[in-house]
Amino acid sequence: MANAGNEVLSWTSQDPRQSQLFGSYGVLYRFQTDTNNQGQTVTTLWRAIRANKEDRVAKLEWAPNGGLGRAVIGKSTLPMADLVRRDPRVLDARIFNGPDGYQYRWRPAHNPQNDVVLQDQNDNVIAFYRPTRPQRYNIGDVYGELHFVRNAGAGVVMHPPLMDTVTVTAMLYRFVTAYGL
Secondary structure (H helix, E strand, O other), X not given: OOOOOEEEEEEEOOOOOOEEEEEOOEEEEEEEEXXXXXXXXXXXXEEEEEOOEEEEXXXXXXXXXXXXXXXXXXXXXXXXXXXXXXXXXXOOOEEEEOOOXXXXXXXXXXXXXXXXXXXXXXXXXXXXXXXXXEEEOOOOEEEEEEEEEOXXXXXXXXXXXXXXXXXXXXXXXXXXXXXXX
8 A cells, every 4th residue: 555646634633523634735624523502413524625615525413322323425314324334244344335336345454554444346445544643733633644545446536425425434434443333
């Protein structure tokens, strides 16, 4: 998993629900978690589209007990659990169906860097999350990196619908593994 040609985003915060992903050009994604008027915890994923302008990519409405609730991504509404279904074939792997209809799998790489890789339907690694030692930046303390492998598989991981879904599912994978859900 060489870095050549990868888009690498630094990921702030140990709590992925309240974090930012940024590159050399600034913040690209921002997870913001608040409690709404009904007392429900909601995480919103924002994507920067230009300076001082963001689009809402997803809204994650958490269950009252803090568990997985409902996800609204674009015009689709589904249970969050559908985005991190256990894969019975691979220990600690989670699967989801992408906006293109194909199945994708997050799973530990079992390499020295403790990467968690995202595989497409043909087992190509199209993205991976790499934990890092905490490092301080102006934007915040960084605890990991999300790598998008530009030319892997069909070469579409950088296209917004899939890139957005990869970002949401990476956050959910980090969350469910951290809390044993």
